[in-house]
Amino acid sequence: MSKPNQTLGEFIIENQTAFKYTSGELSRLLNSIRLAAKVVNHEVNKAGLVDIIGNAGDTNIQGEDQQKLDVYANDKFIQTLTKRNIVCGIASEEEDDFIAINSQDENNQNKYVVLIDPLDGSSNIDVNVSVGTIFSIYRRVTPLGTPVTLEDFLQKGSAQVAAGYVVYGTSTMLVYTTGYGVNGFTLNPAIGSYYLSHPNMQFPEDGNIYSVNEGNYSDFPVGIKKYIKYCQQDEDERPYTSRYIGSLVSDFHRNMIKGGIYMYPKSTKNPKGKLRLLYECNPMAFIAEQANGKASDGFTRIMDIQPTELHERVPFICGSKNMVEKAEEFMRNEQ
Ligand code: AHG
Ligand code: MN
Ligand code: MN
Numbered sequence: 254m255s256k257p258n259q260t261l262g263e264f265i266i267e268n269q270t271a272f273k274y275t276s277g278e279l280s281r282l283l284n285s286i287r288l289a290a291k292v293v294n295h296e297v298n299k300a301g302l303v304d305i306i307g308n309a310g311d312t313n314i315q316g317e318d319q320q321k322l323d324v325y326a327n328d329k330f331i332q333t334l335t336k337r338n339i340v341c342g343i344a345s346e347e348e349d350d351f352i353a354i355n356s357q358d359e360n361n362q363n364k365y366v367v368l369i370d371p372l373d374g375s376s377n378i379d380v381n382v383s384v385g386t387i388f389s390i391y392r393r394v395t396p397l398g399t400p401v402t403l404e405d406f407l408q409k410g411s412a413q414v415a416a417g418y419v420v421y422g423t424s425t426m427l428v429y430t431t432g433y434g435v436n437g438f439t440l441n442p443a444i445g446s447y448y449l450s451h452p453n454m455q456f457p458e459d460g461n462i463y464s465v466n467e468g469n470y471s472d473f474p475v476g477i478k479k480y481i482k483y484c485q486q487d488e489d490e491r492p493y494t495s496r497y498i499g500s501l502v503s504d505f506h507r508n509m510i511k512g513g514i515y516m517y518p519k520s521t522k523n524p525k526g527k528l529r530l531l532y533e534c535n536p537m538a539f540i541a542e543q544a545n546g547k548a549s550d551g552f553t554r555i556m557d558i559q560p561t562e563l564h565e566r567v568p569f570i571c572g573s574k575n576m577v578e579k580a581e582e583f584m585r586n587e588q
Contacts (some may be wrong), residue, residue, distance in 0.1 A: 261287055261427060261438040261447035262466020268433070272280060279390070279415060282339050289333040290419040290427060290486050291445060293326045293371075293386065297421045300378050321459055323347060326371035326386065332334055333365060335587065342401035346532040351406050351563065357581040359398035362449055365414065365480055366391050368558065370532040373418075374500025383422040385502025389536035390415040390552055399557070402506040406563060408536030410556030417540065418502045428506070435509075457544035458571040464497045464504045473521035474582035476551065487516075494518055501528065505537055505571065514572035518551070526550070526568035530560055534569045547577040551584040 259267075262284065269280045296351045300322060320508040327347040334340050335354055344351040356363045370387040377384055391412055393405040417429025423439040427447055437451030463484045469477065484493040496513070498504050504515050528534050538548030538555035547553040548571040559566065570580050 258285075259449040261449070262448055264436065264438070267399050278284070278363065278365065281337070281428060282334075282390065283417075284414065285333050285337050286330070286338050286367075286417070287427060287447065289330045290425075291440070292329050292333075292420055294425045294440065294442075296313070296325055296329075296420070297372075297378070297384060299321060299382055302493055307500075322384075323372040323375045328371075330369055330386070332369050332390075335352040339363060340365050340367050341391070341397075342405055344368045344406045344531065345562070346370045346529060351378070351403065353401045354516070362397050364397060364499070366393055366401060368406060368536075369532050370455060370529070373502050373533065377498070377500050382500065383420055383500060383508075384500055385418040385421060387533055387536050387538070388500060389413055389415055389531065396399070397550075398489060403563070406531065407560045410530075410538055413535060413539045413556075416536035418506070418536065420506050421500050422503060426506070428540065430540050431542065435540055435544040454509060454544050456509050456541065456544050456573045457512030458545070458573060459575045460508065460510055461492050461494055461516065462496050462508055462513030463493055463516070463576075464495070464508060464513060464572075465518070466497060466499070467495070469474060469518075469520045469522065473518050474584070475515065475588065476587035477518045477580070479587065480580045480583040483579070500508070501533055501537065505541075508572045510523040510544065512573045512576075514570065514576040516571075516580065517569045519568045523566065525566040527566060528569045530555070530565045531568040534571075537569075537571055541571050546562070546572055546576065548573045549577060549581055551581060552588075559573055 265280045265283050327345055331343055342351055342353050368389040372384055374384040375386055391408050395402055395405055415431045419427045426437050428437040435454040437454055438447035439450040440447050508515055517526055517528050534555050541548045550568045570577055
């Protein structure tokens with residue numbers, strides 16, 4: 254279904270007939286995310302100028318307060334989705350509670366909710382390392398025209414309608430799935446359009462990269478420690494190499510292209526893991542599975558976990574199928 258030189262806008266329209274519940278609403282929603290991501294991209298690119306144009310907390314030349322980039326990104330995505338009246342609710346890693354959008358208005362027929370990590374890897378901004386945005390889209394489960402409730406957000410990952418990420422890297426890319434494979438689009442900043450550059454992305458079944466914060470090694474479960482040791486041994490020609498950026502989006506993106514495994518296990522410091530089930534793990538798990546990869550908490554498929562709270566954390570192991578299965582085997586053996 255992909256054509257050379259196709260823009261993201263064209264691709265969304267052309268493929269909307271493939272969606273299960275066609276109404277154009279999901280296309281409009283994806284278009285809004287595409288637009289907000291362009292605005293955020295512009296701001297992220299200026300991060301290095303912070304000493305010249307001011308820090309968060311300063312006042313800029315127009316007399317406005319400068320915001321931290323994660324707050325800025327959060328506001329931009331929420332504003333875009335709210336003003337265009339395109340969803341009935343939003344939950345964000347940056348907000349304590351979910352936001353209901355005109356959902357008590359019985360004329361509001363918007364059926365989707367969005368969950369978002371507006372800026373992932375934000376500790377990397379100051380050092381000019383790639384950051385990202387992660388989004389996840391569900392159909393609400395409560396009736397149209399009634400206020401959205403927590404139940405609309407606490408759905409299993411397997412109910413996702415679409416998910417994606419933007420990586421603000423050496424190039425800016427938007428990668429997403431609607432359940433029919435994964436496609437990647439690269440932003441041409443001169444023109445402001447995203448072009449289909451990575452059609453039908455797939456995790457290699459096997460890879461040689463493992464990505465984990467080894468600074469936490471002594472606190473990891475025994476199964477993870479043993480899996481890391483397995484990766485480090487060079488007997489039997491296991492050519493593993495370690496790569497860890499500290500931005501989930503960037504680590505995932507590299508591993509999907511080159512083949513690898515990403516792990517954020519539980520530790521003494523983070524007894525439930527660090528990453529958020531709803532804003533980070535579920536969308537990445539959906540993309541991984543759609544790209545022939547796998548995502549698990551070590552024992553259970555991520556998308557089968559029933560969430561019980563918005564900001565729930567979960568151990569996360571994700572990437573090339575054979576590597577994730579191997580790590581799970583180590584976990585099971587040490588249970
Ligand atoms: P966020 O910036 O949205 O809080 O997410 C940071 C996450 C994730 O992107 C990254 O993989 C992980 O935290 C890194 O954590 P450590 O610094 O503990 O390794
Ligand atoms: Mn994050
Ligand atoms: Mn974040």
